[in-house]
Amino acid sequence: MNLHEIINMGGYGIYIWPAYFFTLGVFAVNIGLVVHETRRAKKILSHYFKRHYES
Amino acid sequence: MIHDLLYIIYYEMRETLDQAFTWLTPLLFFIIVVCLFPLACGPDPVLLTKMAPGIIWVAALLSIIISIGNLFRTDSEEGFLDLILLSHYPLSLLVFCKTISHWLTHCLPLVLISPLLGFLLHLSFQKECALVVTLLLGTPVLSLMGSIGAALTVGIRRHGLLLPILIMPFYIPVLIVGSATILAEAESVSGYYAMMGAFMLLSMAFAPFLTGAALRIGVTQ
Amino acid sequence: MIFWMSQKFLSPKAFYTTTTHFLPWIITGVVLCLSYGLIAGLFIAPADYQQGDGFRIIYVHVPSAFTAMAIYFVMASSAILVLVWRIKIAAICMSSSAAIGASFTFLALITGSIWGKPMWGTWWVWDARLTSVLILLFLYLGFIALQSVIKETQHKDRAASVIALAGAINLPIIHYSVVWWNTLHQGATISKLDTPSIDPSMLYPLLSMIVGFMLFYLLILLLRMRNQILLREIKTEWVKEVLL
Numbered sequence: 001m002n003l004h005e006i007i008n009m010g011g012y013g014i015y016i017w018p019a020y021f022f023t024l025g026v027f028a029v030n031i032g033l034v035v036h037e038t039r040r041a042k043k044i045l046s047h048y049f050k051r052h053y054e055s
Numbered sequence: 056m057i058h059d060l061l062y063i064i065y066y067e068m069r070e071t072l073d074q075a076f077t078w079l080t081p082l083l084f085f086i087i088v089v090c091l092f093p094l095a096c097g098p099d100p101v102l103l104t105k106m107a108p109g110i111i112w113v114a115a116l117l118s119i120i121i122s123i124g125n126l127f128r129t130d131s132e133e134g135f136l137d138l139i140l141l142s143h144y145p146l147s148l149l150v151f152c153k154t155i156s157h158w159l160t161h162c163l164p165l166v167l168i169s170p171l172l173g174f175l176l177h178l179s180f181q182k183e184c185a186l187v188v189t190l191l192l193g194t195p196v197l198s199l200m201g202s203i204g205a206a207l208t209v210g211i212r213r214h215g216l217l218l219p220i221l222i223m224p225f226y227i228p229v230l231i232v233g234s235a236t237i238l239a240e241a242e243s244v245s246g247y248y249a250m251m252g253a254f255m256l257l258s259m260a261f262a263p264f265l266t267g268a269a270l271r272i273g274v275t276q
Numbered sequence: 277m278i279f280w281m282s283q284k285f286l287s288p289k290a291f292y293t294t295t296t297h298f299l300p301w302i303i304t305g306v307v308l309c310l311s312y313g314l315i316a317g318l319f320i321a322p323a324d325y326q327q328g329d330g331f332r333i334i335y336v337h338v339p340s341a342f343t344a345m346a347i348y349f350v351m352a353s354s355a356i357l358v359l360v361w362r363i364k365i366a367a368i369c370m371s372s373s374a375a376i377g378a379s380f381t382f383l384a385l386i387t388g389s390i391w392g393k394p395m396w397g398t399w400w401v402w403d404a405r406l407t408s409v410l411i412l413l414f415l416y417l418g419f420i421a422l423q424s425v426i427k428e429t430q431h432k433d434r435a436a437s438v439i440a441l442a443g444a445i446n447l448p449i450i451h452y453s454v455v456w457w458n459t460l461h462q463g464a465t466i467s468k469l470d471t472p473s474i475d476p477s478m479l480y481p482l483l484s485m486i487v488g489f490m491l492f493y494l495l496i497l498l499l500r501m502r503n504q505i506l507l508r509e510i511k512t513e514w515v516k517e518v519l520l
Binding site for chain 3: 010012015016019027038042046
Binding site for chain 2: 359407411414415417418421422425426431434435438439442443446449
C-alpha cells in the first residue's frame with residue numbers, strides 16, 4: 001500500500017486520521033500531566049527536606 | 056416522635072417564611088427566567104407552545120438548585136449542625152424533614168404558579184395539567200438530590216457554583232423524563248408517569264441516607 | 277491471598293515499593309499491545325462490508341469508551357473502600373483516576389462524533405448512550421471540581437467518595453441504554469455470553485487495543501498514585517530515604 005492509499009483509507013481517511021491524532025493527543029496530555037506532576041512533587045519534596053534537615 | 060418531626064417541619068417553614076426574602080426570591084427567579092424566553096426567542100405562539108414544557112422545567116430546576124444550597128447554611132453558621140448530629144433521632148429522618156419543609160416553602164409555590172406561566176407560554180389546558188403533575192412528582196426528587204449536594208458543600212466557604220455542577224448530572228434524567236411526559240402521546244404517557252413516580256420513590260428512599268452521610272463527613276472537620 | 281495482597285498494596289509505603297518493579301513491565305505491555313493493535317487494526321484487518329475503511333475508528337473509539345467506564349467503576353469501588361473501611365490507598369487511587377477518566381470520556385465522545393459523521397450523517401445526536409456518556413463526563417468534572425475546593429485531606433477523600441458513589445448509577449444506564457431504548461448507536465459488539473458478532477481478524481486488534489488502553493491507564497494511575505503517596509507521607513522516614 002502506498003502513502004496515498006494510507007492517507008485516503010478508502011475515502012474515510014479524513015475521519016480516521018483526526019480520530020487517531022486526537023487519541024495520540026489525549027495520551028500525550030496524560031503523559032505530560034504526569035511528568036509535570038512528578039517534577040512538581042520532586043521540587044516540593046526537595047525543598048521540604050532541604051529546609052528540615054540541613055538548617 | 057411524629058409530633059417532634061412535625062414540629063421540626065413547622066419550625067423550618069416558619070424560619071423560611073419569616074423573611075419574604077428567603078421564599079420569595081426563588082419564586083421570582085423562576086417567573087423571571089420563564090419570561091426571559093419569549094423575550095429572547097420571539098413571541099411566536101407555535102414555537103412557545105413547543106418549548107414551554109422544557110422552559111418551565113429548566114427554570115424550575117435552576118430555581119431549586121439555587122435555593123437548595125442554603126438548606127444547611129443557618130444550621131452550620133449558628134452551630135446547630137453538631138446538635139443535629141448528636142440527637143437521638145436518626146439523622147436521615149431529620150434531614151428528610153428539612154427537605155420536606157424546603158419542598159413546601161420553595162417547590163410548592165413553583166408548582167402552584169406553573170399553570171399561570173404555562174398560560175403565558177400558550178400551553179393547552181391538557182398539557183398544563185400534565186405540567187403540574189410532573190412538577191409535583193419531580194420537584195421532590197430535585198429537593199432530595201439537591202440536599203445531598205447541600206450537605207456535601209456545607210463546610211466549604213466560597214464554593215460558588217460547585218453545588219449546581221455537582222448535582223446537575225443527577226437532575227438530568229428527571230428533567231428528560233419530566234418534560235417528555237408533557238409532550239408524550241396519550242397511549243404511552245402512563246409509562247412516563249410511572250418513571251416519574253419511580254424517581255420520586257427511589258430518591259425518597261435513598262437520598263436522606265446519602266445526605267446524612269455527607270453531613271457527617273462535612274461536620275467532623 | 278487477601279492477606280498477601282494487603283501486605284503488598286495496602287499501606288502507602290508497601291504500595292510504593294511494590295509498584296516500583298511493575299513499571300517497566302507495564303510500559304512494555306502498553307507498547308506491545310498498542311503497536312499490534314494499531315498496525316493490525318489500521319493495515320491488516322480487511323475493510324468492512326458495509327462501512328468500508330471507516331470502521332477502523334472502532335480501534336480507538338471502543339477502547340476509550342470501555343476505559344472511561346472501567347475507570348469510573350474503579351473510582352466507585354475505591355469510594356466504597358474509603359467510606360466503609362477508610363482505606364487511604366483507595367482514596368489516592370480514586371483522586372488520581374479522575375482526570376484520566378475525564379480525558380478518556382472526552383476522547384470517546386470526540387472519536388464517536390467523528391465516526392458518526394460518515395456513518396450516521398450527523399456529528400451529534402441526543403440519544404440515550406451519547407447523552408449518558410456526556411453525563412459521565414460531567415460527573416468526572418464535578419468530582420474534580422469538588423476535590424479541588426476542599427483542602428483538608430480526609431474531608432476531601434470522604435466527600436468525593438460520596439459523589440463518586442452517587443454517580444455510579446450512571447454506569448449501568450450507559451451500558452444498557454442501547455438495549456433499553458431504541459437508539460441510533462449500535463448495540464454491543466462483544467458480549468460475555470455470546471460469540472462475538474465480529475470477524476476474528478477484526479476482533480483481535482480490538483481486544484489488543486482495549487488491553488493496551490487499560491494498561492496505559494494503569495501506568496498513568498500508578499505514576500500519579502506514587503507522586504500522591506510521596507506528597508501525603510512527606511513527614512515519614514521512608515520518604516526521606518527514597519529520595520536520598
